[in-house]
Amino acid sequence: MNFFKNDNEKWFWLIALIAIMLIGYSELAIIGYALTAVLFAYAFINPKHGILLLFVYIPVREFVTQYNPGLSYLTEAIVFGALFQVFWMNRKTIGKLFHFKNFEYAYFAFLIIGSISALIMGISPILIAMQLRQFLLFYLVYYIVYRLGITRKDLVNLVWIFIWTAILVIIQAITEKLSIRNMFLPESWEAMALSAKNRVRIYGMLGNPNVLGIYLMFAFIAFYYAKNKLKEFNPRYMDILNVLLVGILVLTYSRGTWGGFLIAAIAFLIMTRKMSVLIDFVKYTAIALVLVVLPLNLLTNYFESTDIGSEKVTNIQQFDVGGESGFRDRIGSTFSEDTVTGSQSSGRLFIVKTGFEVFKDYPIIGTGFATFGDSTTLSNGSPIYDEYEIGHKFYSDNQYIQIIVQTGVLGVIAFAAFLLTMFWRYAKKHKESYLYSLTASILLGAYFMGLVYNLWESDIFGLAFFALLAAASRREDFGFRDDGDTL
Structure with missing residues (x-):
């Protein structure tokens, strides 16, 4: 059966995904390093394919590097391979x-302020570089x-990549759910102790339900675009994939991603006045609840009620023993007295309160980069933690308080200018292109998600958003050529 209408390099991306997975499972670090070197060269020779390969690799990165640490630097290799080719292509027109x-200037100012402040605080240049990697690497994708x-061909290839990776992510997610986190997971993830309310969430190949939710959000957008704008894809199968995506998104119980997605969707509807988007989303959600969420939850509850399933639950839920789990418990506890009290003493409210003290x-x-609640301090600690009685395994889960603490008033002004200038630039042009509406809408959703995640340190968000931003900026400055650009 021919599910799709056009082969346009689709098998290349499937083979690439299979190769990355097999090399990951090999657990031979030397092969991982060899692939890294090969793809660095490949990205230099063919930078567009190199960037597209990031969309193959990033969704499975956390999963495969649990098996093969030799793949840990593949992202950097591909980005810098493509970057060096851009430099080479423009060697005679350096000014470009x-x-x-x-x-961009506002973003550079933010990065400079955070780096200088960190140096003044005595932070190692290596740790500063580690944190700059989080903020800078995917800006380079935009660059x-x-x-x-x-081109249109690039968009078709990107959708194929999302199809193959999403199918794999969905299969893994369903297996993880039904097996009670006992199949298709690295051993270290299987052994991870979770609370009752987190145990019921799907963590997926991205290793985090919130990050998984962000990936599913962008995959949904890609499939919806393909359904409506790219004749190479059968709309019926795009609908099926989006139903599955929405179902898994619900099962992440990622309230922050739901909120950000909803804000982005409402903003897009207001800007475009395309009510068909709302109708389709309601349709997808209703079907997903009936055909995906309900059956998976019922089957999982049945498996958990068996002796073997009960033992698995006990192994996972090593603390918070006896805690309630399920949709009602996860969502209903959002504003409960216990949740608020706990947040004030050790959770997000505590982080914000302590942050303002600093x-x-x-x-x-x-205080500078690598000093408060970022990915670098999570593994390396911070010189200010003892003074403010902050635990060393600490992640802010709030991009704004992290920026306030690390870069002060000047950094906040620079980062706000970065966010607001982008939004204003494309929101005011929303009538010219759906692409501008989409970019501005996702930014609004990102503003909200930044309250509950360190969003701008997320690889999957950075990759997808900065690629979208580049498309919007490219259209703004050059329009589209006759070779098929259709954004």
């Missing part, structure tokens, strides 16, 4: 490499894609 937009341009002592340029 240094044309930046106002939001590369903007200068390479985007800010009062370092108000101008903050």
